[in-house]
Amino acid sequence: MNETAKEAAHSSRKFAVNKGNFTSSQNIYVLVQCMPDLTRENCSSCLQQTIKKLPRDKTGGILLWPSCTLRYELYPFYNETLRQAPPPPPPPPQPGNKNSYVIIIAIVVPLAVYVLLFAVLSSFYVINREEKTYETAAADDDKDDITSAGSLQFDFKAIEAATNKFSESNKLGQGGFGQVYKGTLPNGVQVAMKRLSKTSGQGEKEFKNEVVVVAKLQHRNLVKLLGFCLEREEKILVYEFVSNKSLDYFLFDSKKQSQLDWTTRYKIIGGIARGILYLHQDSRLTIIHRDLKAGNILLDADMNPKVADFGMARIFEMDQTEANTRRVVGTYGYMSPEYAMYGQFSMKSDVYSFGVLVLEIISGRKNSSLYQMDACLGNLVTYTWRLWSNGTPLELADSSFRKNYQRNEIIRCIHIALLCVQEDTEDRPTMSMIVQMLTTTSIALAAPRPPGFFFRSKHEEAGPSTNKFSLCSIDDASITMVTPR
Structure with a gap:
């Protein structure tokens, strides 16, 4: 290709074809061409x-560009006679020769048509190039092919050097x-x-899923995947570095909580909501x-949140809203009742986790801890x-405020x-509704019902219960001792 490009750049026609040995039994055929009015240097640079x-x-x-084009195949796609030396140019027209004008027209008109057609095709290619790229990426998604992210691949030795051999x-x-x-x-x-x-x-399929999907996501509240390494038994993901560690590093440390005032935490809640949306x-x-949990929310230098860790993300077709799984993954305390108990997950499962996370951000406390109130422990x-x-919700606010x-x-x-952690998925809002609720105070909010995974007191157990996921009950039955014969 380099030899053919050099030949075309030095040619008066800015055109050349060539062939060479690709394997012992196959040839490769190359055609390169520049716009005829390009200089030798510009033609060479473009090619x-x-x-x-x-x-x-x-x-x-x-490959088509506005000024040059290149094609290569493993079969002869051009007439081999093109490789022969071009015929000498016609003699200059003599004065008074009527046929000279016919010759000029016969040469100039086809050339002008060719140049115009080449310019139109090149412009069409440039305009639609990115659209074709996205179409190709969509096709690669269907194949779940790691080569769709091939340009992101890192060499393992380069990663070892960057981390000082994972010191x-x-x-x-x-x-x-x-x-x-x-x-x-x-x-x-x-x-x-x-x-x-x-x-x-985590198998190879899951790894490919994370690489192919996450590399295409672009949002200020998501951690960006920069590349990957898949070499022998090594599977490594390369992300952008987020300087301020994770949210739980500040949120659940009594000495660092004060670095997150309410204004910062309110901004973090909004950023997480936009990222999940x-x-x-x-x-x-x-x-x-x-x-979704505090450990998977990273904070940049300006304390802007970035949602991380899509290794367990599940990709849906556009018309799917929920699915079942036998392999429940996630963190207890953040899981919705239907997911933890029955393996049913949907967008509303993330909404439940978001609700738990918001309560932790407001209070600076973990959901997994136990709290004493009205003679009953609860999360x-x-x-x-x-x-x-x-009627005392402000008691939840972090004392550091x-x-x-x-x-x-x-x-x-x-x-x-509280609306996010409702037991019934239909009662939970969508993430688009949540973003609107956070940004528009004029939107009226529905009255919340008792949440899922609600620990009931003895007094509450005495009344009718509609919470099928209740984890706390009072057994008033007597103990029966069974004696075998």
Whole structure:
């Protein structure tokens, strides 16, 4: 190709064809061409840029640009006589020769038509190039083919060098599927590398799913996937580096809680909601996160939230809203009742997890902790519901706020969170409704009912119960001792 490009650049026609040995039994055929009015240097530069953009995994193709074109195939697609030297140009027209004008027209008109057609086709290609790229990506999604993200692949040796061979000093933490390390690329860019455990249980299909899908997601409240490594038993994901660690690092530490005032936490709640909305509705595919929790929310230098860890994301067809699974993945305390008990998950499962997360952000407490109220222990969801029922929801607010918060904002956020953790999925709002509720205070909110996974007191158990997922009951039956014969 380089030889043919050089020949075309030095040709008066800015055109050349060539063939060479591809294998012992196959030839490769090449055709290159520039606009005739290009200089030798510009033609050569255009062709070299085109050659650099050739796909490395294809056995034929054509690249069109406004100034030059290149095609290569494993079969002869042009007339081999084109390789012969062009005929000498016609003699200049002699004065008084009537046929000279006919000759000029015969040469100029076809050339003008060719140039015009070439320009139109090139412009059409440039305009539609990105659209074709997305169509190709969609086709790759259907195949679930790792090659669709081939341009993102990192060499394992380069990753080892970036992390100083995965040294402990570069270790950022431990995730559900493996360890996370900080790395520095040769260009100085800092990244986070998630090295999946060999015993994590995550197969190649799941790994491909994460790479192919996440690499195409672009949103300010999502962690961006920069690349991957799939070499022998190593499976590594390379993400953008987010400087302020995860939300739980600040939220559940009594010394660091004060760094998150109410204004910052309110911004974090809104950012998380927009990120999940993008996954559910605004991205090209519908994605269920299935493990939304404080540890999977990263904070950048400006404390903007970025939703992370899509390793357990489930991709739906556009007309699907829910699915069943025998493999329940996620974190207890954030799981919706229907998912934890029956393996049923949907977008409303993420809504439940979001509601729990909002309560944790407001209170600075974990949902998994037990809280004493009205002579009954309960989790954070139960505790919040009792405060709401007693008309004292502001008691949930983190003491580090020291009254430096907007009272109406906190009450509204608690109200929204209680709607998110409703037992019946139909009673939970969608993420688009949640974003509207957070941004438009004029929207009226429905009255919440007792939430799912609600711990009932003895007094409440005495009355009629409609909560089929209740985890706490009082057994007033006597103990019967059975004596065998």
